[in-house]
Amino acid sequence: EAEVAQSPRYKITEKSQAVAFWCDPISGHATLYWYRQILGQGPELLVQFQDESVVDDSQLPKDRFSAERLKGVDSTLKIQPAELGDSAMYLCASSSRQGVGEQFFGPGTRLTVL
Amino acid sequence: ILNVEQSPQSLHVQEGDSTNFTCSFPSSNFYALHWYRWETAKSPEALFVMTLNGDEKKKGRISATLNTKEGYSYLYIKGSQPEDSATYLCALSDGGKLIFGQGTELSVKP
Numbered sequence: 511e512a513e514v515a516q517s518p519r520y521k522i523t524e525k526s527q528a529v530a531f532w533c534d535p536i537s538g539h540a541t542l543y544w545y546r547q548i549l550g551q552g553p554e555l556l557v558q559f560q561d562e563s564v565v566d567d568s569q570l571p572k573d574r575f576s577a578e579r580l581k582g583v584d585s586t587l588k589i590q591p592a593e594l595g596d597s598a599m600y601l602c603a604s605s606s607r608q609g610v611g612e613q614f615f616g617p618g619t620r621l622t623v624l
Numbered sequence: 625i626l627n628v629e630q631s632p633q634s635l636h637v638q639e640g641d642s643t644n645f646t647c648s649f650p651s652s653n654f655y656a657l658h659w660y661r662w663e664t665a666k667s668p669e670a671l672f673v674m675t676l677n678g679d680e681k682k683k684g685r686i687s688a689t690l691n692t693k694e695g696y697s698y699l700y701i702k703g704s705q706p707e708d709s710a711t712y713l714c715a716l717s718d719g720g721k722l723i724f725g726q727g728t729e730l731s732v733k734p
Contacts, residue, residue, distance in 0.1 A: 514667065543721065552628070552713060552724030566720060601668070603722075612658075613722060615668040 512536040514616035516602050522622045528590035531619045535584070535604030541565075542579060543613060544587050545601040553601055559585060592623045626650060626716050630725035637704050638733055644700045645728040647714035651695035656717040659688055659699055662727070663710040671699075671712075704732045 515534040523529050535542050540561050545553035556575065558566040561582040570577065574593070579585040589596055599620050603613040629648045637643050647657070656675045662668040672681040677692040685702045701708055711729045715722035 545722075545724075550726065552630075552715070552726045553722075554724070555721040558721055612670050612673055614670070615660075617665070617667045 512614075514602055514604055514614055516600075516616035516619055518619055519617060520620045520622075522624065523592050524624050525594055526591040528588065529592050529621065530589075531587045531600050531602075531621075533585045533587070533602030533616060535602070536606075536614055539604035539606050539614075540582070541605040541607070541611070542585050543603040543605070544577060544585070545603065547599040547601060547618075549598070553599075556587070556600075589621075592621075594623050597621055597623045626718060626723045628714060628716055628723055628725040630712075630714055630728050632728060633726065634729040634731070636731045636733065639705060641704050641732075642700070642702045643704055643730065644698050645712055645730075647697040647699070647725055649695050649697075649716055651693055655719050657690055657697050658715045658717065658722060659697070660713040660715065661710045662713060668713065701730075704730070706732045706734050708732050 517532050521529055542559040544556045546556050547553040556570045557577045559579045562579050575589055577587045599618045601618045602616045605611040605613045631646050656673050658673050659671040660668040661671050672688045674690040679690040681688050688699045690697045709732045711727040713724055713727045715724040
């Protein structure tokens, strides 16, 4: 069964360090999403890609966060420098169709910033 | 901006109890309402996608209803089992991203 892969599963870092997360969507899925879930809240969209293009990054803190999907397949989300408030679960999802298409999620990366 | 509210925040039931959760949202235009089940250390798993007022979906002991006119969806679990323990998330699709509620954490004790 096709799955969305994410790595690492857990990451502990000190503030001001750089961290990177990787996501490999289900093969053939053109739309890729990065969500962040802070403890006690629902996931919130950080960035949405359609193929290699950014469709929505309005909630991405661009002073420290960056995301890329160079060949329209896998994607990397980077934080530099990490801050204490960045501690959260980072979820990647993919969909075959933008809009009403079902989104399939990976297991997430749990980030702890000390 | 769509605001999605879920209640209760957490629920503790005994094995065999039936339970239900609520997802509330502004009764305005949206594309679809999604329910996900998220077990610890696993990926969120899609349960249902509903688009029309009056939609009812069922999967085994779990079912869901949608009322777009009054702005709510119910998720029902009949005869809860320990393996149903998870966080249940509802989300609205605005045509692109999902807008999530904060989730209901269900714990089923044997």
